[in-house]
Amino acid sequence: MSEDSKNGAILTTGGTDGACAAAVLLTRHPDWHVFVTSQNAVGQALLSTLSLSPRPTEAHVCGVGIADPAEVWEALSRLREAGVRVSWYCGREYLDQYRPMLAKICKAEIEHLRSNTALLLKCFPLADAERGALLAELSREYVERKLDARRSSRPHLVPQEHRFFHDLLQAASTRFFQFGDEEPFLRALQKVAGLIPVGDADRREVEVFRRQGSARALPLGTSPAMKALRAQIRRLSPLDEPILILGPTGAGKELVARALHEGSRRKENPFLPVNCAVLGTNADLAHDRLFGHQPGAFTGAVRAGRGMFEAASGGTLFLDEVAELPLPIQTQLLRVIEEKRIVPLGTVEARPVDVRVIAATHRDLPREVAAGRFRADLWYRLSVLPLEVPLFSARLEDAKAIADAVQKELGQAGYRLRLAEADWKAVRAYDWPGNVRQFINVLKRAAYAGSGLREALEVERRLSARAPTDGDERERALRRFWPERPEEVRPEEEIRAAYMRRALAVFGGNRARAAQALGVSENTLRKWVDDRPAE
The missing domain is CATH 1.10.8 (Helicase, Ruva Protein; domain 3)
Incomplete structure (x- = not known):
């Protein structure tokens, strides 16, 4: 490698040995571009170096295997024609069969050492001996898979810094292999090389990895849409503001909410999901479930009861299908978000709560606002930090x-x-x-x-x-009140009872307000709603 070379590229693999090998080169040339690739894609990655501006004069391949020698030969030929000098390093035995081919077209550095990083350190010794020893040991343990055994039997022998960087690289590698997220891996590579400092976000990432390993709740997939979604989750997780997750039914909104919780400072405290749709249209019931009640608040309430907000204290409350909440409860929810205080059923005294709210819905909330089914002020408050989960078909x-x-x-x-x-x-x-x-x-x-x-x-x-859809349900309701075929005509009493039930639902279960709007007494409303079975 030329010491005065300003433009270069590094190609490496997504594991710890690849990261440490690339880190050796980055300590000398921190501005060089790093490509994370594999034995199946290394040919294409080599050709990608030609698209860099300015074009590199050197390319260094750190321990990447070869699956298609013909493709690699073609790519190396193209780079040689373009004036790019290529060096291929392998400190283990898996490239022995390709040594003659590589030697004909590029500089082949292939030896049997403990790791690819060991070969890079031999070729380019680091002035920082401690950094070199750290990289060598991390890569050796990765290759030999010995760290986990040492931890369980003699954890006191593994330095804290050593364990931290091992887990930081393992967490980044896991994200790369499972999700194709290259940026976290590249940042971890720069940190283990000592080029950028370790921050609180890295410590949180390591804590989560140690607690959950590869089972961390993150939406799976390597598509651009999912990479962008996970990047948003990383940015928004540390914030304490409410977040609104939008997306169709079955898209994985609760998984996104769990990932936001696990990346936050509240991760050690409860994550409590609530399906607002099952709270029904009864405002008192929803109030009780969310904010609790005092003794005597209703028949049978002999002692105080905690609501979901108090049960999730210090943690995260996930309000799934938030658009299904009755309008009076939407008003209460807005007040809780703004003031961080709840008022249980049966009292006027407010209590402080420390809960992060994450809401989700599959509905078009601006349309729900226009139709009077969702409060505009709550929509504006929740939509400050929206996250959209894409359709699976997309x-x-x-x-x-x-x-x-x-x-x-x-x-x-x-x-x-x-x-x-x-x-x-x-x-x-x-x-x-x-x-x-x-x-x-x-x-x-x-x-x-x-x-x-x-x-x-x-x-x-x-x-x-x-299977019925929301659209089907609305269509059936429309046909009940506006039949188009003889078989769709229903008895007048059935229509009246259905209309009164719907009116009561619109008013969040408030019989007095519903009866006033309908122009009937509460007793009449009760007779039509309670004395006739619903369809």
């Missing part, structure tokens, strides 16, 4: 990563699922109205039933064809 390239995770879970339970190319073709051809949840259900059905995925998907098609 990111089908993530299906493989999701299927891999499900197959691993099924395998641990004793069920096997094999997917052929014809299965993947069927996956790509289906529109997946139920999104990721539906896809996972189909995978599990195929495994449990012992059928192929295509057979399970055909069952799903038949079931989905009969």
Whole structure:
């Protein structure tokens, strides 16, 4: 490597040895561009160096294997024609068979050492001996897989800094291999090289990795949409502001909410999900469930009861399907977000609460606001930090990563699922109205039933064809009041009872206000609502 070379590229792998090997070069040339690649993509990565501006004069390949020698030869030929000098390093034995080929077209540095990093340190000794020793030891332990055993038997022998950087690289590598997130890996590489300082976000990342390993709640997938979503999660997690997650049913909104919680300072405290849709249209019931009650607040309330806000104290409350809350409770929710105080049912005394609110909905909230079903001020407060979860059909390239995770879970339970190319073709051809949840259900059905995925998907098609949607429900309600065919005409009493129930729901269960709007007494309203069974 030329000491005065200003333009260069480093190609490395996504593991700890690759990171440490690249770090050796970065300590000398911190401005060089780093490509994270693999044995299957190294040819394309080499060609990508030609698109850099300014074009590099050197390219250094750190321990990357070779899957397609013809493709690699073609790429190396193109770089030589362009005047780019290539050096290929391997400190282990897996490139021995390609040594003659590499020696003909580039500088091949291949020796049998403990790791690729050991070879880079031999070729380019570091002035910082402690940094060099750290990189050498981290890469050796990665190659030999010895750190975990040493931790369990003699953890006091592993220096704290050593353990921290090991886990930082492992966490970044896990994110790269599972999700294709290159940026966190590159930042970790720069930190282990000593080029940029370690921050609080890195310490949080290591804490989460040590607690959860690769099982951390993060939306799976390597598509641009999911990479962007995970980047937003990383940015917004440390904030204490409310967040609104938007997306269709089954897209994984609760998983996003859990990831936001796990990346926050509240991660050691409760994460409490609440399905607002099951609270119904009864405002008093919703008030009790969310904010609690005092003794005597209603018949049978002999002692005080905590609501969800107090149960989630210090942690995160996830309000799923927040648009289904009655309007009076929406007013209370806005006050809690603004003032961080709740008023339990049966009292006027407010209590302080320390809870982060994350809300989610599949509805079009601006349309709900225009229709009078959602408070405009609550919408404005929640929408300061929105996160959108994409449709599964818009990111089908993530299906493989999701299927891999499900197959691993099924395998641990004793069920096997094999997917052929014809299965993947069927996956790509289906529109997946139920999104990721539906896809996972189909995978599990195929495994449990012992059928192929295509057979399970055909069952799903038949079931989905009969499943009602929100649009179907609204259409049926419209037909009840505006029939177009003789068989759709219903008895007048049934129509009146249905209308009064709907009116009561609109007023959040407040009988007095609903009766006033309908122009009837509360007793009349009660007779029509309570004395006649709902359809």
